[in-house]
Amino acid sequence: MLADKRILLIIGGGIAAYKSLALIRLLKRAGAAVTPVLTRAGAEFVTPLSVSALAGEKVYDALFDLTDEAEMGHIQLSRVADLIVVAPATADLLAKMVQGRADDLASTLLLATDTRVLVAPAMNVRMWQHPATQRNIAQARADGVQVVGPDEGEMACGEYGPGRMAEPEVIMQAISSELGSGPLAGKHVLVTSGPTHEPIDPVRYIANRSSGAQGTAIAVALRDLGAKVTFVTGPASVPAPAGVAVVRVETAAEMLAAVEAAFPADAAVMAAAVADWRVANASGSKLKKDGSGLAPALEFAENPDILTRVSQGALRPALVVGFAAETDHVAEYAAAKRLRKGCDWIVANDVSPATGIMGGSENAVTLITAAGSEVWPRMAKDAVARELAARIAAALRA
Template identity: 85%
Template sequence: MLANKRILLIIGGGIAAYKSLALIRLLKKSGAAVTPVLTRAGAEFVTPLSVSALAGEKVYSALFDLTDEAEMGHIQLSRVADLIVVAPATADLMAKMAGGRADDLASTLLLATDTAVLAAPAMNVRMWQHAATQRSLAQLREDGVRFVGPNDGDMACGEFGPGRMAEPEEIVAAIEAALAVGPLVGRHVLVTSGPTHEPIDPVRYIANRSSGAQGTAIAVALRDLGATVTFVTGPAAVPAPNGVAVVRVETAAQMLAAVEAALPADAAVMAAAVADWRVANASGQKMKKHGSGQVPSLEFAENPDILSSVSKGLMRPKLVVGFAAETERVAEYAAAKRLRKGCDWIVANDVSPQTGIMGGTENAVTLITEAGAEVWPRMGKDAVARALAARIAASLA
């Protein structure tokens, strides 16, 4: 897929810059040509010689280099690429991109191009969570910049949390997705997946048996058709896919906030199995047995209705697809749910224990639309995802 593709790689100034060397190696192995741009801060972490040796091309770094301007001006440098990749994308680089600044070669290249941009953020967890960085992220997403990562993990500074740059293999997958030619190129699709965990106390929670496999497969199928996918996932049993923007949450309230932050979108596929209720009187400390036989009393409150909020909200996508997991009267209940929630389609399935669908590898769904119920044969969840993605692409077209 990457053969003969030209990637302009901008290496920002973070400890994760060392991963850019492995990224260059993988891209070259895939047949891509890599033109490296090393920021002044990036050169504090990796040397121009090592970058150039792996890329097999000259490293560009200075904005006012008269020789480079004569051979290939900074305007042309950014426009001959098939894709611009920023890895690592530091908080400073993201702020420059969002604010339209152009005070060095990297930021000038990013401002002077209409080529698609993929960014792999990397920074301290507190920097990533800071309101200023989140504003930059929101603005860049609105501007059409794609993102891969960041991942959760240990930081070089000793802290733990979101902020680790995506692994080189993940970035390559995201590059392939960004360069994919398909009917959903230029479309943004929001996908929710997995269960939610509603805490009872710090060590116990209420959940369901959803593995997240179907939602993950749908995100992959949409990505493979060229869509930019924002993947909001609860604590799923399967790993999140590469090549999509992953947002991890635990509770229904967190999922609603993440979904609202991801809008606008051309379509939303709400495949997550969101808990209907949460514990209103969740304990701040672990509940203890005292040998008296007394059972704690749990009070329940209704969780936010994410599907209804998206379907009836001011930023409603053109196409909203809900899911209905039922154990009886599947088509009837799903049709009523479609009308009640205000979504366009409902993907309904029978999750009775004997079906083996909840947590399994296969699915048997009924697609409920305004035209009626369409029964699909039982097949693998990947096949269901590809069929649904094809229908979404046809609808958006």
């Protein structure tokens, strides 16, 4: 997938540096050339010999090495790559990158380049959550740096939380996406996510309990397979993913307009939980109690059916995937919805309160197609997203 691509891999200091060895293997297997740069701290965890042996190239580790400067100066080294990958990206490396500091080879390379940069953060959970690190990562994203991870899990120090470096396979997917490779390279996929908010008055609205987590995970998985993703999101409780075109909306009408503006697309994944109704007589001022004990009379109107519009519209994508969140007769209702709406697939799930799926970190879905239904085991929403993205890639290839 990465034939003729050159990756400049900067290995920072941290226990996660051992994963960089597996990443080098994956990059080489995909056909990429890997130029490794090892920081002084990184060399405390992996040896230059092991890195060089796997990469098949010299390891660069000193800014003031006369031989290296004569053969390939650090300025040239920073610009011959198609992508610079920092894995692990420590809190110190991130800070240097954002502040423009250049006091060693790695930080100098990052400052002296106009090549795209992808970082895989790895650090203690408290370091990751510290306001300084969060400011730095936000600024890095604003500067155009792509960020993959970190994952949540047990740390080498014994603590638990976000801060683990993403797995090499996930970093590989992000690299493929960044370099325009992967099974969905050249494809445009529209993803809708999150709830919509339908105003009652300026301070109240009708909504549902969707967090947007599943739609966000799907956008990430599609991006990591190389797709160009347009992500239309309502007011979700999870942050929008990096590396995709984000369009923020509030109401169903705004979501419909954003969806139509995003066409043409090769596929559409309609994961948003759109409110079925809106208040037709929404007030322009806050509704007040009048002492009568009577609630205000609200008149409801049906919202536009976005999934039907997409499935039956003139600019219909080759593949349209709808979602059905049900509490009863899940597969039966979802199968009927697929036929009624005209979409190709329906991803159905049981959102009864006892399942904990609505707003939770896991999902248990049934994929319904013209060929029948397939029950997937309960798994993390990220895993559901990766499986669905792989199915979409296979369908578009076919």
